[in-house]
Amino acid sequence: MLFLLSALSLGGLPPLSGFWAKYMVVRAALEAGAPVSAGVALFTGFFTLFCMMMVWTEVFWKPAPAAAEETAAAAPVPFDTAIRTRSTLPRLPVFAAITTIVLFNALALAIGLYPEPLIQLAQQAAQQLSDPSDYIQQVFGSMP
Numbered sequence: 001m002l003f004l005l006s007a008l009s010l011g012g013l014p015p016l017s018g019f020w021a022k023y024m025v026v027r028a029a030l031e032a033g034a035p036v037s038a039g040v041a042l043f044t045g046f047f048t049l050f051c052m053m054m055v056w057t058e059v060f061w062k063p064a065p066a067a068a069e070e071t072a073a074a075a076p077v078p079f080d081t082a083i084r085t086r087s088t089l090p091r092l093p094v095f096a097a098i099t100t101i102v103l104f105n106a107l108a109l110a111i112g113l114y115p116e117p118l119i120q121l122a123q124q125a126a127q128q129l130s131d132p133s134d135y136i137q138q139v140f141g142s143m144p
Contacts, residue, residue: 002098002101002102002105003056003059003060004056005105005108005109006101006104006105006108007049007052007053007055007056008049008052009105009108009112010048010049010052011045011046011048011049011052012045012048012049013049014112015109015112015113016108016109016111016112017107017108017109017111017112017115018045018108018112019112020111020112020115020118020119022041022042022045024119024122025038025041026038026041026042029041
């Protein structure tokens with residue numbers, strides 16, 4: 001489920017953070033009179049979602065191939081792995097990985113539900129990129 005949430009956010013579905021990024025790009029393209037760019041952005045989102053769903057079905061819904069299981073069973077086991085059993089493997093890396101994924105998914109959901117601060121920040125950055133006079137004034141000061 002954690003992979004699915006990340007994939008849906010990457011594809012730009014609401015209420016996740018990826019939706020607002022795609023929405024802003026499409027809206028800006030349409031306001032600029034560039035419907036082809038808006039179409040490309042929408043197609044990219046759709047294609048990303050399609051690819052993520054292909055990965056989702058391939059990895060999580062198909063059974064493991066029998067040949068891979070037989071190869072893994074017949075492969076020699078390294079000495080250091082042979083001495084340890086699954087019960088003695090450290091649980092902290094697995095816990096840290098899952099915790100990180102959960103936190104990033106929670107962040108994607110939080111940004112999707114309350115995007116306004118980041119939208120304002122993005123608009124300020126876009127304004128400064130389109131009119132760099134404030135930046136030039138800050139860097140060079142008042143020039144004679």
